[in-house]
Amino acid sequence: MREKISSILPPARWESIVSCFPRVQVAVIGDIMLDLYIRGEVKRISPEAPVPVVEVTQEQAMLGGAGNVAANISSLGGRALVAGVIGQDANGQRLKELISSHRVASACLMTNQPTTTKTRVVARTQQLVRIDRERKQPLHFSPALEKKLQMALKDSQAVIISDYGKGVVTPKLIERLRLHCHRHGKILMVDPKVEHFSYYRKVTCLTPNKAEASAGIHVAEPETMEGLLSLGERIVRKLNCQHLLITLGREGMLLFAASRQVWHIPAAALEVYDVTGAGDTVIAALTLAMASGASILEAAIVANLAAGLVVGRFGTATVTTTELESFYQVQCQRLAIEKVK
Numbered sequence: 001m002r003e004k005i006s007s008i009l010p011p012a013r014w015e016s017i018v019s020c021f022p023r024v025q026v027a028v029i030g031d032i033m034l035d036l037y038i039r040g041e042v043k044r045i046s047p048e049a050p051v052p053v054v055e056v057t058q059e060q061a062m063l064g065g066a067g068n069v070a071a072n073i074s075s076l077g078g079r080a081l082v083a084g085v086i087g088q089d090a091n092g093q094r095l096k097e098l099i100s101s102h103r104v105a106s107a108c109l110m111t112n113q114p115t116t117t118k119t120r121v122v123a124r125t126q127q128l129v130r131i132d133r134e135r136k137q138p139l140h141f142s143p144a145l146e147k148k149l150q151m152a153l154k155d156s157q158a159v160i161i162s163d164y165g166k167g168v169v170t171p172k173l174i175e176r177l178r179l180h181c182h183r184h185g186k187i188l189m190v191d192p193k194v195e196h197f198s199y200y201r202k203v204t205c206l207t208p209n210k211a212e213a214s215a216g217i218h219v220a221e222p223e224t225m226e227g228l229l230s231l232g233e234r235i236v237r238k239l240n241c242q243h244l245l246i247t248l249g250r251e252g253m254l255l256f257a258a259s260r261q262v263w264h265i266p267a268a269a270l271e272v273y274d275v276t277g278a279g280d281t282v283i284a285a286l287t288l289a290m291a292s293g294a295s296i297l298e299a300a301i302v303a304n305l306a307a308g309l310v311v312g313r314f315g316t317a318t319v320t321t322t323e324l325e326s327f328y329q330v331q332c333q334r335l336a337i338e339k340v341k
Helices: 013-019 065-077 090-101 144-154 171-184 194-199 209-215 224-241 276-293 294-311 321-330
Strands: 002-004 025-030 032-043 052-065 078-084 085-087 109-111 118-122 128-133 158-161 185-191 243-247 253-256 262-265 336-339
Touching: 013 321, 025 065, 025 144, 025 276, 032 065, 032 090, 052 065, 052 090, 052 118, 065 090, 065 158, 078 144, 085 090, 109 144, 109 194, 109 262, 144 171, 158 171, 158 276, 171 185, 185 276, 185 294, 194 209, 194 253, 209 224, 209 243, 224 243, 224 253, 224 262, 243 276, 243 294, 262 294, 276 294, 294 321
Parallel strands: 025 078, 025 158, 032 118, 085 109, 158 185
Antiparallel strands: 002 336, 032 052, 118 128, 243 253, 253 262, 262 336
């Protein structure tokens, strides 16, 4: 059975959800990173080694990881607070400035470990190399961290765990967040890391891509809808999560709802330029919509449209509500969602 977006999420309902975004605060807790882009042109090969010589034309710094999730919430009109670890170094200072420029509140711990930094060298549209500076070290649950968490959670209606495996997200941290959210009726969303899959039990929603979902429970990536359904059902049973949203790239998304109904939402992108950070946009829009009163299916439609916009841009980009509204108008009669179970 297929239904157009306009019948599931009509314009009046869309407006009632999006208009609530400014009243919602979301706490994003996890690994904050600095994304550096060095762009240029290649006109020759180095005489020193068989590698291209990049003539730099532009350098740009962007929020990555949990920072990009928070930036997306802010760009969509919500109130975002990010909590994580930032190094006491030059890149840490750049991160703090970027967080402030995106109108995101911060409850970050300053540590002596280096700020996690990913530097990408790009020739026109082709990424040539990525250089990572990081120290993966599990974060000790200290009184200082407890205080930062209390600050982040106090006035937030929803919590996102943005796990990139850099050390902030630990079993103890997740347990504290789960207890807080269950006690206070808050939404708890997780953008997972494969190695930590077993941590994410009894959360509101998990948002892995197909590769992460498969690796998380140690099975080969399915090639058929039947295989995807089996994969999703196994994850829901194993982790006892309320909802599961598996992103499928150009094939869209597969939503497993608490009702045990499953929907396939086709990709909304008109063009794909760069998928970097698309998962951050998905969980940001999904959480903001749910915290604004949307059902999980309505929220997944909002997230799908937001992702469709962001993959048409370079780097860890964000989307605004104005852009999202225009894209909704384009897609509401075009996209049809299929109930597959």
